Amino acid sequence: xxxxxxxxxxSNKVQSFAERLYLPAIAKGMIITASHLFKKSPTINxxxxxxxxxxxxxxxxxxxxxxxxxxxxxSCGMCAVACPAEAITMTxxxxxxxxxxxxxEEKYAATYEINMLRCIFCGLCEEACPKEAIFLTDRxxxxxxxxxxxxxxxxxxxxxxxxxxxxxxRQTPEVLEFKKIPGLKHNELFDPKKLNKGHx
Amino acid sequence: MxxxxxxxxxxxxxxxxxxxxxxxxxxxxxxxxxxxxSSLKTSGGYCRTCIVKVTQGSTANPTxxxxxxxxxxxxxxxxxxxxxxxxxxxxxxxxxxxxxxxMNHPLDCPICDQAxxxxxxxxxxxxxxxxxxxxxxxxEFERIDIGKYVQLHMTRCIMCFRCVKVAEQLTDNRVHGxxxxxxxxxxxxxxxxxxxxxxxxxxxxxxPVGALTDKTFRFKSRVWFxxxxxxxxxxxxxxxxVRLWLKGADxxxxxxxxxxxxxAEAFICNECRFERKNTADWKIEGPSPIHRSSVISQNHxxxxxxxxxxxxxxxxxxxxxxxxxxx
Numbered sequence: 001x002x003x004x005x006x007x008x009x010x011s012n013k014v015q016s017f018a019e020r021l022y023l024p025a026i027a028k029g030m031i032i033t034a035s036h037l038f039k040k041s042p043t044i045n046x047x048x049x050x051x052x053x054x055x056x057x058x059x060x061x062x063x064x065x066x067x068x069x070x071x072x073x074x075s076c077g078m079c080a081v082a083c084p085a086e087a088i089t090m091t092x093x094x095x096x097x098x099x100x101x102x103x104x105e106e107k108y109a110a111t112y113e114i115n116m117l118r119c120i121f122c123g124l125c126e127e128a129c130p131k132e133a134i135f136l137t138d139r140x141x142x143x144x145x146x147x148x149x150x151x152x153x154x155x156x157x158x159x160x161x162x163x164x165x166x167x168x169x170r171q172t173p174e175v176l177e178f179k180k181i182p183g184l185k186h187n188e189l190f191d192p193k194k195l196n197k198g199h200x
Numbered sequence: 201m202x203x204x205x206x207x208x209x210x211x212x213x214x215x216x217x218x219x220x221x222x223x224x225x226x227x228x229x230x231x232x233x234x235x236x237x238s239s240l241k242t243s244g245g246y247c248r249t250c251i252v253k254v255t256q257g258s259t260a261n262p263t264x265x266x267x268x269x270x271x272x273x274x275x276x277x278x279x280x281x282x283x284x285x286x287x288x289x290x291x292x293x294x295x296x297x298x299x300x301x302x303m304n305h306p307l308d309c310p311i312c313d314q315a316x317x318x319x320x321x322x323x324x325x326x327x328x329x330x331x332x333x334x335x336x337x338x339x340e341f342e343r344i345d346i347g348k349y350v351q352l353h354m355t356r357c358i359m360c361f362r363c364v365k366v367a368e369q370l371t372d373n374r375v376h377g378x379x380x381x382x383x384x385x386x387x388x389x390x391x392x393x394x395x396x397x398x399x400x401x402x403x404x405x406x407x408p409v410g411a412l413t414d415k416t417f418r419f420k421s422r423v424w425f426x427x428x429x430x431x432x433x434x435x436x437x438x439x440x441x442v443r444l445w446l447k448g449a450d451x452x453x454x455x456x457x458x459x460x461x462x463x464a465e466a467f468i469c470n471e472c473r474f475e476r477k478n479t480a481d482w483k484i485e486g487p488s489p490i491h492r493s494s495v496i497s498q499n500h501x502x503x504x505x506x507x508x509x510x511x512x513x514x515x516x517x518x519x520x521x522x523x524x525x526x527x
Binding site (some may be wrong): 075077078081086091106107131 | 421
């Protein structure tokens with residue numbers, strides 16, 4: 001099988017006098033070096049310049065808030081059970097009266113931690129999430145000096161109310177089409193006014 | 201009496217129901233049940249999930265039964281031929297039953313503590329369609345505390361009557377029951393009366409969905425992050441044979457041991473269930489048998505040693521160094 005056409009057959013033949021002088025070889029090398037002076041530099045000056053990335057690039061996670069600014073995550077554990085690297089841990093809390101603006105449903109993640117050293121950025125958590133709470137974004141994980149600093153808690157993962165992170169490119173046409181199904185009402189907010197008025 | 205279920209013949213005593221006969225053959229042909237509970241008398245006959253087709257009534261009268269019948273309430277006749285999994289009509293009808301059961305059932309599995317061991321989840325996964333055709337709002341109720349330890353989410357109830365049967369047959373002085381009729385029916389107590397009985401906690405175990413849940417376990421952990429072990433204690437009130445659900449060394453929850461049909465092997469008392477939340481209170485017998493395909497066995501590497509032996513065998517065949525002798 002031949003992968004490239006740059007194959008060279010190595011031989012042990014004795015070099016001639018001209019070859020042993022190395023002058024032609026040095027000249028050839030200098031030409032190659034000099035020719036690079038006139039070529040475009042391939043270096044990208046990160047972080048001033050950034051390489052273009054795919055719209056579905058999988059970087060640092062975000063825990064989304066809903067349109068009213070309440071946390072979407074209900075700590076259901078689907079992401080943690082889907083995670084092949086077992087990087088996600090969480091504990092649940094129960095929403096108290098008056099916290100409806102903070103948490104979307106009666107259960108919420110009291111703590112939510114992703115170990116970024118374990119995470120392999122496969123995106124299975126995003127796929128498993130039934131509440132569209134966790135998304136992978138195009139951001140990168142920061143460099144840290146301590147291992148503990150790579151365990152990202154809710155303070156780093158939950159998006160800020162006034163600094164929303166756009167994840168629309170991650171929602172494929174199939175997902176957006178799926179959301180239009182009228183039967184899928186489970187994403188609706190709980191409305192106490194509707195209590196016991198369902199039938200008749 | 202000889203009865204044939206899905207082409208498998210079995211000899212059963214008189215008075216056996218089709219469901220019991222099917223369970224004697226095995227889980228492959230046994231119809232699913234939501235309301236029938238073998239240890240509770242007069243249970244069954246409400247949910248219609250166990251419907252089967254009787255293609256031959258008996259040897260004496262071989263005419264088929266005109267409609268699918270509830271197998272939990274139909275006794276076998278000699279020479280009866282029953283079709284369950286091999287009959288398309290039965291599966292189609294069961295799909296309809298699942299759709300009916302799910303009609304008013306909220307999609308709050310991410311919140312529900314029963315998720316992972318919920319019979320309705322299993323049933324929906326195996327027999328239901330992915331979508332619902334129901335477009336109207338579902339019934340909604342406020343949560344009700346039944347006593348100190350049990351919480352009732354009426355929104356999730358599928359009216360199987362199992363908890364009522366437990367209260368009737370296991371405890372004295374039943375204080376909860378079914379109020380109203382038809383689609384307005386609900387499990388309730390008189391002015392939220394508490395159930396105070398040593399065995400009232402068993403309503404949690406018999407509930408096939410997350411309608412009756414353990415308040416001491418509420419939102420503590422998802423079941424698949426806990427590790428089930430069988431344990432026992434010398435209890436004066438009950439058999440003391442329980443299943444502990446551990447997270448590390450903490451006992452998060454105590455339940456009865458469930459058999460292959462998801463039914464409690466022995467009912468346990470409230471003291472065992474709610475008060476003994478310490479590993480020192482229990483004599484641990486070993487890990488509970490959980491089916492490999494269950495989400496509860498997810499990430500619990502109980503077969504690690506077997507796996508290691510297999511890996512070593514493969515590596516030896518490939519000429520690798522012994523895994524234990526590596527520097």
